[in-house]
Each structure stands twice: as structure tokens, then as C-alpha cells.
Amino acid sequence: MKAWICILASMLLLVAGAEAQFPDPNGGDLERGTMPSHWMTGGPKCMEMPDWQVHEYNPNFYILRQSGCTDTEMPFLYLFFGKEQGLLWDTGSRNGNLAPAFQKIVHNWLERNHRSSIPVIVTHSHSHDDHTFGDAALQALQDPAIPIIFIPAKIPDTQAFFNIHVWPSSIGAVDLGDRVLNIIPIPGHDVVSIALYDQRTGVLLTGDSLYPGRLYVRDLSEFQASTERLIAFIQGKPIAHVLGNHIEQTSTPFLDYSIGSIYHPDEHVLDLTYGTLLELESALKSMNGEPRRMAMRDFTIWPLSPTESGLGAEMEEIYKRTQDKQLRDKWEQPK
Template identity: 35%
Template sequence: MKPLLLLCLLSAAYAAQPALPRRIDFTSNLPAKGTFPEKWIHGSKSLLDNHDPPVQVHWFNEHTVVLRENKAYNYEAAFMYLYFGNDRAILLDQGSTALRSEWPLRDVVDGVVAQWCKRNGRKDIPLVLAFSHLHGDHWAAQNQFADRPNTRIMGLTHEEMVGFWGMTKYPEERVEFDLGGRKLLIWGSPGHVEDEFAYYDSYTQILFTGDMFYRGYCYITFWDHWMESMARLMRFADTHPIAYVVGCHVEMKKTGEFFTYGTTYQPDEAPVQMDVAMLRRTYEFAKKIKKPGVYFTGDVYLCNQTRMTSTLDVNPYVY
């Protein structure tokens, strides 16, 4: 074969190859900017007349999605966080409703993944499902993804949870999970329950604190463990930039009043995003707490060993 003809054939074959997806830079110009909505879907006076979507989808930025469960489906109204990297995506928490036929989280997530892949020249991307802790409102919809291809799902025992991240010294050990240029830092954060994780996204510099710290009732089952977890958060904040602190729920108004536990309508609710200053104020406040009770710090409610208390006006431990 003549060299010129061979060169033409090779050039044509090369041109016919599908273009490789571009590698996204997750390490420059940090933190990656993004926005939270001024108002989330927050239920309605009449749930039968609620017209909000089952799941609110908010693109914080082009590679970061925040999802919220509709309170008409479950009063927990869980927030979930979907992060995309070059090699995989991760969904942190899966909400309160198990059946896909009742609450289509799987369909919503599949749609978001397809949208991201189309924008970034990909056919698909592996999906990882993890959660903050073992309460049902954080992993109930996991089963919707059981038959989903190209998906890895965290197990439901302590051994499976820590093994999922390769931890050998829970809760102190901090591990790194690479999404493909976008790295998460993960460590133990018990107190609300025995097994909980904190997640830090190096790209947005968002710190996800699950149920151990959020705008609402921070139910603390193991006070000493929770204080140790808060101290770990303080040490982390001393050495890492944090743009936002986010939790799994909102249970209070912007003005600080609480919403009754189990409410399905929360007008004028506080934003989900918080800051490090709130963490520090809460930690300093908590150092003064010596006995069980419900304490309003000015930012959140600390419920020290009062898990089943639903309203402050009937709580004998009000200080």
C-alpha cells in the first residue's frame, strides 16, 4: 500500500473515533461558585392541593445539584446532595420514601445524570449512593436503585459503612474519596447516632454535617460523642476553607421560632446553608450544657438526650 494512501486511511480512521470527553478542572479557582434558591418547596396548607414536584432539583452550579423532598410526601423534607466528578458521581442521602411508585427519586436522579452527561459529552457516569447515617429518612429510597446499572450502594451495617470508605479507625480517621479530580474528605461524626459521617467537598468547599448539625432540632443521643464530633469539626475548620455548612433538614423559621415536629407546611423557613461562625457559636454554647434538655443557641436547637420531645412548650427540660 502506498504511504500516502495508508496515511489517508489512518487519518480517516482516527477522525472516525469518538471524541473523548473533556476533563473538567475541579482544582482551580476555588471555591467553585454556586447559588442556593431564595425559597425551597416547603409544603402547603392543604397537602391534597399541593402542586410542587415530588423532588425539587436545584443546580448549585453546573456540576453540583441539591435535591429536596416534597413535604407533601414526607414531613422530613430531606435535602440530598449530588456531586459530579470526571470519573463518577455521588448522591449523599436518599430521602424518606422507599417506593419508586410513590416517590420517584430514581427517575429524578436518572434525569439529572442524563442531563449532566449530555452537557459534558458522555454516555453515562458511574453513580455512588452513600448516606450520612442510618435513620430511614436518609436511605429509604436506596432500594429504588438496587437494579440500576453502573451503581454502587453503601451497605446498612457499621462494618459496611466504614468499609465502604476503607476506614479502619472510626471516627477519627479522615479518608479521601476521589470522584475524578473532585475530592471528598470523609470522617466519623457520631452523637446524633453512633454511626454518622461528615462530608467535605473540596470543589465547592461545602461541609455536609448530616443530622448532627442543621437549622432545627439537633437531636443528640450521645452527648459526649457529639461534643467530640464538634471538636473535630472545629479542628477541620481551623485548617480548611469552608464556604458553606449544610445539613439534611430545616425545621425553623428565619426568625428562629421552631416548627412543630412533623409539620408538613413551613412558610418563611430558614435557609439550609449555614456558616462556620454558627458552628463555632454552637460549640461554645454547648460547652456550658451540663444536663439533658432543649437549648436554643440563637442559631439551632440542641436537644440533649430528649429525642422524643416534639415541642418546647411541653418539655420539662427548657432552659
């Protein structure tokens, strides 16, 4: 009996050791920040909506969201500042007009920090056009205060820039100046999907591979292997938030918005946790290699054909029907 208690106690200690990175809640040296109580989406009146909602998580980390009145995808973008460089994660979707909003934030940051310029690395969670549409505008940006270091959303460029020795099994990194960001290749949704871990805030960016919504999976075995590698990488590291690229889930468990919705009253929160990542891993394992649609509390795993492009006829039909209605109502959405 005693031996069992000892074994149990040491197992608990092991688990605690893996999870409790800090001895007490305020013992850590993470740079803390706050999330907004809700995000603007598409209305209720599009005439009132800015193209981008900018949220200051803390003075050196910003979250931007594209308005649903400009594009139904409403992606999130992330902007980090280190002592030497900044890094922008994605460039937005169609009609995003990102450059002016981006310049304004960087100029404000420069003024606040009594600086005249800072180079900004522009990189991508993956190559889909709802996250790369603003590329050309940012590449063409002629702002002496913000020299752009542009990384195309392609494997060789991403691998070389972040020093990823073997794709996709090695971990890459970039130091923005007293701020190291780790880059973890996670193909499966797209061939060039990556995750990013910020050691300063404990924020983990997961792109389109994990967010509160429909996780479209092109290659199940790659997606599963990537999820497992990501979990292995974050073992023992503090995770403040797991942040993805979209919200498509309502605040009601197991209920999402129709594809094509531009207005999301009562949206699910953006931030997920380490626990959600474990839930994803266990759901993928339960498929035993056979792709199937599986709705979880906060997300749905949604396998797609590995050969056909697009989301399939069923989704195209729902998208068109939803869009027609929402765009008709966009100047005054029903509450």
C-alpha cells in the same frame, strides 16, 4: 506597652491566618455556586408540588429536596459529579420516589457533558429511615448509563469504602476524579453519622448533626467529641456553606415549626456557616456533660434518651396534632 501591641498584632495575624485562606475575595480557586432564594416545602397546594425540587448549585453539584406533600421530614439530598464518578448523599424519606428524579438529573448531566455513562456512589449521612428510604429502589435500578455503587449505612461498610483507618477518629476520602471528598465520622446523633467536605466547592455536609432545626442528640459526649473533631478538621480550610439534612427553623430567630409541619412559609435558609459550628461547640461545652435542651438563634440542641427509641411521648403528641391539621389542609394550605 509595645510588647503588648506586638503580642496582640501577632495574635490577630494568627487568627487571620487560620481564617483568611485567600488573599482577597476573588483570589480563591473554589468552584462557586448559588443557593435558591427559597425552597418549596408542602404547598400552599399539594396538587402543584413536584416530589423533588432540584437546585443546580453549579453544573457539577446539585441539591435535591423532597416535598412536604410526600413526607413531613422534607430531607435534602446532595449529588456531586467528578470526572470519573458521581456521589449521592442519602436516598430520601417515605414516599420519596427518588429514582426517576435522580435518573433525570444524571441523564441530563451526561447529555450536557457528552458522556454515555457514569457510575454513582450512593452513601448516607447516617442510618435513619428518613434518609435511607429510597435505598432499595436505587439498589434495584437497572440503568446501564448509571451503574450504582451502593454503600450500606453501616460502620464497617462506610469505614472500608472511604478508607477510614480508625473509627471515628480518622478522616476518610474518596476521589470522584479531580474532585476529592473528605469523610469525617461524627457519631452522636446516630452511631454511623458522617460529615463530608468537598474540596472543590468548600461545602461541608453535616447531615442531622447540624442544620437549622432540632438537633436530636443520642450520645452527648460522642456528639461533643465529634463536633470538636470536625472543627479541628476544617481548620484553615475554606468553608463556603455548612449544609444539613433538614430545615425546621423559621426565619424568625429562636422560632421553629412544630414537629410534623409539612408547610413552611418563611423558612430559615438552609446554609449555615463555620460560625454556626463554633456556636454549637460552645453551647455543648457549656453543658459540662449534662444533657439539656438548649435553644440557640438558628438551631436547638435536643438531647434524647440514649436507651428509649423515638422522640418521646411529648413530641409524638405534638407530631400527631400538627400532622392531622396539616394533612387535612394539604390541598389548600392557609397562607
